[in-house]
Amino acid sequence: MKSRITLKKIAREFGVSISTVSKALKDSHEISEETRGKIKAFADYYNYKPNNLALQLRNQKTSVIGVIVPEIVHHFFSTVINGIEKYATEKGYNVMVCLSNESYEKEVSNMGVLTNGSVDGLIVSIARETQQNQNYKHFEAIINDDFPLVLFDRINDDIECDKVIIDDVGGAFKATNHLIEIGSKRIALLTTQDFITVGSLRKNGYIKSLNKNKISVDESLIYKIDDKESLYDQIKKAINVSNPPDAILAVNEIYAAIALKIAKESGLKIPEDIAIIGFTSGLISEYTDPPLTCVEQHGFLMGKQVAELLINRIESTAPSEFQKVVISPNLKIRRSTLDN
Amino acid sequence: MKSRITLKKIAREFGVSISTVSKALKDSHEISEETRGKIKAFADYYNYKPNNLALQLRNQKTSVIGVIVPEIVHHFFSTVINGIEKYATEKGYNVMVCLSNESYEKEVSNMGVLTNGSVDGLIVSIARETQQNQNYKHFEAIINDDFPLVLFDRINDDIECDKVIIDDVGGAFKATNHLIEIGSKRIALLTTQDFITVGSLRKNGYIKSLNKNKISVDESLIYKIDDKESLYDQIKKAINVSNPPDAILAVNEIYAAIALKIAKESGLKIPEDIAIIGFTSGLISEYTDPPLTCVEQHGFLMGKQVAELLINRIESTAPSEFQKVVISPNLKIRRSTLDN
DNA sequence: CAACTAAACTCTAACGTTTGAGTAAAAAAG
């Protein structure tokens, strides 16, 4: 790669000092019309652009936001990133995306790299392994430095920073209420293992709705799916039983789509024999047959919120209280719970 | 944000010079055991980490790869990014993702920002608007500087750099051959407008297969879908006709899923009355009923390839010929083309 | 005891930029 033209090279070309060139390019009145003109023409011709690193170092400001997410091939996360990028660009920031790949170690190393001057602030959704280990030392380190940080979706309440979450309890509550309204009595829950916070929150919403509707919680209807084994086999066990449930609430889209598939294969009619609701993150729910009713998570809005909180934190000088923004999901009713 | 500790501050603390500190932390024999010890302990206590910007400026190397894609909420692109990130991390690089949002202007500005020192190399998939305008000046600029650049998927042959593409012609050829083999005679093509290169390449593959199988090309069976209008209405016009096609090849997953939905609504049996194949990028095809046969694009592999080419280019000193890597897609046969 | 060597530092330049302070020469003012 050819090295780019710098102020120094232009200065040498005209036998002037570097600061003369810098000022000339900034149209400073300190430099004569004539000198300004020739320097600008030359710089233009050689396509001079100030070096970002040098500017960032001098200004102690990168105008870059770091984002660390567990995965990127995931509709919800990529939608959030899209929202972050949109808001960040409007405000003159670039976005640097890193993946933790659900690994504690990668999360730590990514945070280490990004916080050493590369970015002005950080947005993180915590890796599964970190949530499992409950090891948040790497967060404490940057919190102590008052490094701008916003957590979203996969958060931890002990970390003192701005946060944005979906109202998972409310979403599951709404969904369960809807199932009860359409007459379901035995609602199975397909959830994740307990350490996944969103999974357990959604379970709480499910239980809250049952309680409110005076339906006793039947633990045998709650299935904790392990993502490392065959989803298909595990979900089959929830449906192919002697006394199958009359409704299913799945904490994500894939579980719901698989449940739908299995139910159909078992000859069950949807929603007559079994109604199904999932939490959406993608487009699958729209194209299944029947299309799936789902809890919509508003990832784009979430991204904008997250970016807004972070940029405010970066740009404000006065310290202010940390905020926790809760985004209410809404229920998108489709034919998997409603005949038309 | 509290300012981080620097060599200068440590130097001041012990009344030594900055270089003493720098060397002490690097365990240089030039510094006495005693001084080294206390400096290292102090640095450790205050969690000293060298500032990246300063290192990058000094070393003229950022170890960051820039990626510019048209969208991120898109299974194919996010999968490619995943592959890039995987390989880049292995090689000690970070990834900075920017979105062109299909806009020429954003592509130009993103490239401008990233190439001014922020990254060591750039990976781009060209925005729709840029392909439409045929304006590639911004690429020429960085090509002239020998700035490391790799294009993927949405490429332009006039830009001299490394490239990675899917064999779109071959994929569509395979898919069309398969349809003909199962007895389809009137195969409709749901494609994009001509300026989208992948769309027109897939059309070429379709035509190539018809020619090879001695089926005349019926232009009235080729539908150029405009992404800005209602996909549903446009695709309906391809199916709800007096003499409907007996097969559909769609150049992406959404078109295929919508076609499937419309065909079912119209009372057509799949695949008996109408067989359907799409190019996949996501998970939809797996969960439709029947599941869709599709051309699989290997985005992750593509990402690794792209990153490998770029990092080789960055790290090699000797100039070498530009490569064009072609990845062969494969046909995943599901029930939308085959009874079971 | 002069000359040399080793130890343990410091200095300086470099990466590329900005900006306030300093300076020399020319022009204007008194």
Added chain:
DNA sequence: CTTTTTTACTCAAACGTTAGAGTTTAGTTG
């Protein structure tokens, strides 16, 4: 013709780091 002002510059420091060259002091050698 001296003083002041203006013009058009250059200098120096700063951001944080590294690495080779230079310096000081003490100890060793012949």
